[in-house]
Amino acid sequence: MRGDERGESTGRLDQPQEKRASVLPRFSMDSENFGVASEKFARFMGTATFLIWMTLFVAIWLAWNTFMPESAQFDPRALNYTLLTLILSLQASYAAPLILLAQNRQDDRDRVGLEQDRARDERNLADTEFLTREVASLRLAMRETATRDFVRSELRSLLEEMEERGMLASPEDDEEAGGRAERSKNERKPRRKDASSGA
Helix, strand or coil: CHHHHHHHHHCCCCCCCCCCCCCCCCCCCCHHHHHHHHHHHHHHHCCHHHHHHHHHHHHHHHHHHHHCCCCCCCCCHHHCCHHHHHHHHHHHHHHHHHHHHHHHHHHHHHHHHHHHHHHHHHHHHHHHHHHHHHHHHHHHHHHHCCCHHHHHHHHHHHHHHHHHHCCCCCHHHHHHHHHHHHHHHHHHHHHHHHHHHHC
């Protein structure tokens, strides 16, 4: 019984809790826009323009509250420029978190850039290894293919071997055979004339 009462009072774990009304109002703010604005402000604080304007502001403030009559001074020297000290400390207290936020966003961008560079390097390495393997396979394939000079030398050696065995007539034999054929043609022509005259 006590367990059931305790479970009912604290709410059951298998059921979602009811949404309670918040005491403070909630502001909906886009974190990206706020981050961009903080980066712009942090970059502006790191420029010479900001330093010059800040120096002029402090110099005018000190000169006004030092040399003007006491009735016109709003932050008198007697109180050690309390208002100026408060303004500068307030600016520093807001500037430090904004600068840290800008640095965190820059670190996130650098991390993403490093990851993209690492992925690109891995792809380039894989492509290089693939091309190296392809070039090596082409070299091996080229060693097995016959070049034109190799084919010519093999044909020459084959022709010489056939001539030595007598399977192929040498150029001198071709000339002798051609001369014999011409002589036989010349000898046949007069015989035909003689045969025609005898008839």
